[in-house]
Structure formats: C-alpha cells, structure tokens
Amino acid sequence: MGDSSAQYIHTVQHLIEECIIFDMSKEECMEALSKHANIKPVITSTVWKELEKENKGxxxxxxxxxxxxxxxxxxxxxxxxxxxxxxxxxxxx
Missing domain, CATH: 1.20.5 (Single alpha-helices involved in coiled-coils or other helix-helix interfaces)
Incomplete structure (x- = not known):
C-alpha cells in the first residue's frame, strides 16, 4: 500500500502543479481535479497545504x-x- 499511496500523492502533486501553470486558485484546482481526475477535493486540499508548507515563499x-x-x-x-x-x-x- 505504501508505494501505491506515495505514487497517488505524487500524481496529485503533479496535477496541482499543472493547475498552478494555468494560474488556478486552490479552489479552482480542487474543482478541476474532482471533475476531470476523480480526485476528492479533500485529497487535493491536503496535498496543496503540504506543498504550501514546503514552498512557503x-x-x-x-x-x-x-x-x-x-x-x-x-x-x-x-x-x-x-x-x-x-x-x-x-x-x-
């Protein structure tokens, strides 16, 4: 389970980075990933928050x-x- 969970989180992170390239807000990203990648908004929000912690500036x-x-x-x-x-x-x- 560990490897697949890490891969899933990595995929969500990559998709968030794509949203950032398109200048989306966190909320827009959560909606887009829910609609187009079937990723629950709570997952996107959690990964986004972790990225914010790691890349505050x-x-x-x-x-x-x-x-x-x-x-x-x-x-x-x-x-x-x-x-x-x-x-x-x-x-x-």
Missing part, C-alpha cells in the same frame, strides 16, 4: 500575484461599466 508570491491580477480585472470591469453607462447616457441625450 513560492505560494506567498503566487497568491499575491493572483490577488493583484484579480484586483486589476475588477478595476478594468468597473471602468468598462462606467464607460458603457456614460456612452448610453450620451446616446440618450
């Missing part, structure tokens, strides 16, 4: 970069919405 930077991107996207969406509203008001005059 990487995950801190990764999380910060993702948060900054999300903030930028929210700002762009707000600006776009304001521009649309302004354009609509100009058309109605």
């Amino acid at each position: 990487f995950f801190d930077a990764y999380t910060k970069r993702r948060e900054e991107r999300e903030s930028e996207m929210e700002t762009r969406q707000r600006i776009h919405k304001m521009q649309l509203e302004s354009s609509t008001q100009d058309t109605n005059k």
